[in-house]
Amino acid sequence: MIKADFSQPQRQSKVGVLVMFFYTLQKSLRALWPMLVIWVFKFDEVNKLYLAFGTVAVIVLVGFVSYLKYLNFTFFLDEENQEFIVTEGILNKSKTTIQLNKIQQVNINQSLIQKFVGVYALDVDTAGSSKKEGSIKAISHELALELKTRLLENEGKLIDTDSETAQSALAEAHPEEHPFIKISFITLLKVGITSNYLRSFGLLILFVSTIYENISNFTEGDVLEEQSLEHYIDGTSIFKGILMLVAFLFLIVLIINLVRVVFKYFDYKIAKQKGSLLLSYGLLNTKSTIIKPEKVQITTITRNYFQKKMDILEIKIKQATSGEPEEKKSAIEIPGCSETERDQILKLLFKSIPEKGVQLQPNFRKLVFSIFTTIMIPLSLYFAFANWIEPQAFEFIYLVPVYIVFIGLVLYFGFRNYRLFISDNFIIKQSGAWDVDHEIIEPMKIQAITTSQLFWHKKADIGSIILHTAGGNVAFQLGDFTRIKRYVNLWLYEIETSDSNWM
Amino acid sequence: MENFTNTTIDTTQLPRFEEVQFSKLHPDYWKVMLINTAITFLILGVAIGFVFYFNEGIRDFAVYFGVGFGILVGLTIVFSRIGFQKRGFAFREHDVLFQSGVIATKTIVIPYNRVQHVALHEGLVSRYFGLAKVEIFTAGGSSSDIEIPGIEKEQAENIKQLLMGKIQKQL
Numbered sequence: 001m002i003k004a005d006f007s008q009p010q011r012q013s014k015v016g017v018l019v020m021f022f023y024t025l026q027k028s029l030r031a032l033w034p035m036l037v038i039w040v041f042k043f044d045e046v047n048k049l050y051l052a053f054g055t056v057a058v059i060v061l062v063g064f065v066s067y068l069k070y071l072n073f074t075f076f077l078d079e080e081n082q083e084f085i086v087t088e089g090i091l092n093k094s095k096t097t098i099q100l101n102k103i104q105q106v107n108i109n110q111s112l113i114q115k116f117v118g119v120y121a122l123d124v125d126t127a128g129s130s131k132k133e134g135s136i137k138a139i140s141h142e143l144a145l146e147l148k149t150r151l152l153e154n155e156g157k158l159i160d161t162d163s164e165t166a167q168s169a170l171a172e173a174h175p176e177e178h179p180f181i182k183i184s185f186i187t188l189l190k191v192g193i194t195s196n197y198l199r200s201f202g203l204l205i206l207f208v209s210t211i212y213e214n215i216s217n218f219t220e221g222d223v224l225e226e227q228s229l230e231h232y233i234d235g236t237s238i239f240k241g242i243l244m245l246v247a248f249l250f251l252i253v254l255i256i257n258l259v260r261v262v263f264k265y266f267d268y269k270i271a272k273q274k275g276s277l278l279l280s281y282g283l284l285n286t287k288s289t290i291i292k293p294e295k296v297q298i299t300t301i302t303r304n305y306f307q308k309k310m311d312i313l314e315i316k317i318k319q320a321t322s323g324e325p326e327e328k329k330s331a332i333e334i335p336g337c338s339e340t341e342r343d344q345i346l347k348l349l350f351k352s353i354p355e356k357g358v359q360l361q362p363n364f365r366k367l368v369f370s371i372f373t374t375i376m377i378p379l380s381l382y383f384a385f386a387n388w389i390e391p392q393a394f395e396f397i398y399l400v401p402v403y404i405v406f407i408g409l410v411l412y413f414g415f416r417n418y419r420l421f422i423s424d425n426f427i428i429k430q431s432g433a434w435d436v437d438h439e440i441i442e443p444m445k446i447q448a449i450t451t452s453q454l455f456w457h458k459k460a461d462i463g464s465i466i467l468h469t470a471g472g473n474v475a476f477q478l479g480d481f482t483r484i485k486r487y488v489n490l491w492l493y494e495i496e497t498s499d500s501n502w503m
Numbered sequence: 504m505e506n507f508t509n510t511t512i513d514t515t516q517l518p519r520f521e522e523v524q525f526s527k528l529h530p531d532y533w534k535v536m537l538i539n540t541a542i543t544f545l546i547l548g549v550a551i552g553f554v555f556y557f558n559e560g561i562r563d564f565a566v567y568f569g570v571g572f573g574i575l576v577g578l579t580i581v582f583s584r585i586g587f588q589k590r591g592f593a594f595r596e597h598d599v600l601f602q603s604g605v606i607a608t609k610t611i612v613i614p615y616n617r618v619q620h621v622a623l624h625e626g627l628v629s630r631y632f633g634l635a636k637v638e639i640f641t642a643g644g645s646s647s648d649i650e651i652p653g654i655e656k657e658q659a660e661n662i663k664q665l666l667m668g669k670i671q672k673q674l
Contacts, residue, residue: 320642446617447613447617447641447642447643447647448611448612448613448614448617448641448643448647448649449611449612450609450610450611450612450646450647451609451610452604452607452608452609452610453607453608454606454607455606455607455608466646468641468643468644468646468647469643470642470643470644472644473643473646473647485519485520485521486514486515488520488612489514489517489518489519489520490512490514490517492520492597492598492612492614493512493517493518495614495616495617496597496598496614496615496616499616502617502642
């Protein structure tokens with residue numbers, strides 16, 4: 001390959017103006033959408049000439065701004081100081097300098113717009129801050145690969161794997177060459193109907209409430225007026241109504257889940273490259289990421305009852321980051337693996353399949369305490385409220401046993417699944433009532449250890465432990481404190497006597 | 504890998520972190536805590552005072568508020584005293600320990616070869632008493648960092664030097 005010259009400040013691909021244009025348009029539409037809605041609703045009243053005029057003006061303005069953005073965006077590689085420098089901004093100029101040895105990841109992605117135009121985005125990720133620092137929005141594929149290689153070259157020198165990173169960088173764009181795991185469409189459907197009910201439900205609530213709020217803002221008044229609502233409820237029996245609502249919500253959640261999973265993970269491929277895992281997935285926005293085993297901090301394997309029956313499970317991998325808000329973002333998810341595929345991935349990450357080892361279980365007080373906080377307190381609040389403030393609340397008293405049974409079951413299974421398994425090379429924390437998580441860490445990845453004990457637990461000899469890693473914390477509460485302390489001493493000894501790298 | 508051995512470790516013979524003797528914070532730091540508490544409550548008190556001055560309707564409750572405020576101040580002082588007494592730090596050969604907590608006793612241990620960097624911080628009041636705070640950071644985020652307040656400036660510098668030396672050796 002011809003070595004491209006990055007030593008001079010250069011602009012993005014020329015077609016990048018188009019990408020910039022769409023992005024700016026998207027942004028301004030997002031900002032202006034209330035106005036658009038007014039236009040749509042009151043179309044007749046607004047002078048059509050104004051409308052046409054306004055639209056043209058906005059497009060011209062956006063075009064102009066994006067051209068200026070394009071002109072002012074440059075990036076280059078300072079070989080002398082080993083820095084990657086990005087300058088951008090029209091009025092507020094900003095200059096981002098990234099030291100090459102601080103670079104953690106370089107991702108090449110393609111969004112829908114970029115796919116149309118035929119360019120790629122290149123994001124540079126460092127450990128130092130919570131956001132993506134360097135982000136180039138439009139760059140040709142060859143140039144992106146070349147730049148990625150050059151950016152990672154330096155790191156390669158440091159950890160003594162020279163051309164390895166360069167090669168993997170090149171291979172990343174073509175993981176389809178020899179993927180060892182492919183997640184089929186059927187599997188994605190299975191994942192969609194069996195996972196993340198809560199998350200989809202949350203999304204649904206958010207979606208509905210935003211729409212409701214916006215509509216009521218525009219029509220200046222509640223769309224669902226109380227009277228009409230009461231009428232509606234009177235018509236059918238309340239119980240039937242609730243049942244139908246629940247069934248309807250469940251159906252919507254399922255559909256949302258399915259669509260989300262398929263869009264996000266369509267055509268999921270995992271390939272091996274010199275000990276690293278290369279992932280690529282996505283229907284509209286194709287994403288590709290690289291997982292280096294030495295950077296993996298916490299590996300979580302999640303599975304629920306349905307998924308166990310269907311032999312699928314989800315793997316979440318957290319790599320080294322700094323700053324808490326980033327934690328969530330940096331978790332890489334592999335949905336719908338079978339058990340054999342899981343073992344293959346684990347072998348690649350840890351060189352062996354983590355065994356469970358010695359088991360630590362929580363004291364019964366953990367269960368008592370969670371019953372107290374999630375059943376006793378809410379129920380006494382409810383009864384107090386119904387008794388003294390609003391007697392009408394007693395109408396819902398038949399929900400109390402339902403609540404107790406449901407939460408009770410969740411707490412019981414949560415308690416039964418709450419375990420810490422310790423073996424020579426792995427610490428595995430099992431938790432969860434329905435979705436059972438197994439969080440796997442290696443003792444060598446521990447950054448610091450916190451132990452804590454409430455003073456009234458001294459006699460019972462129970463206490464908690466938090467293992468801090470660069471990818472988040474793993475906590476185990478109310479276990480046998482003497483044994484916990486013994487393991488802490490052992491882990492400290494292991495960490496302090498070896499110089500093995502945690503990253 | 505040449506010097507690699509793999510003998511069994513007798514876990515009962517390992518040095519125990521729970522038996523470490525912790526050094527207490529400097530007695531002057533208690534004064535610093537008192538002054539800081541006083542300043543906070545003074546500002547709060549003045550703010551509440553203004554509310555009562557301009558709002559005649561709630562002036563009848565002023566006595567209850569005063570008593571409540573007094574109890575709050577008292578409790579805060581008692582708890583900070585216990586908290587002050589329970590805080591302690593220790594530097595072992597290979598790691599640093601910090602203990603704290605009023606209701607729960609919390610001990611955090613950071614091995615030197617996991618320390619990212621060390622900082623020295625002097626607060627306004629602390630500086631007057633010649634005290635400083637040593638901050639020890641790891642890659643594990645803010646929950647796994649140690650802040651040891653109430654150390655004499657000179658000693659704090661020494662601690663920082665010691666830690667820097669330990670980190671340098673690792674690299």
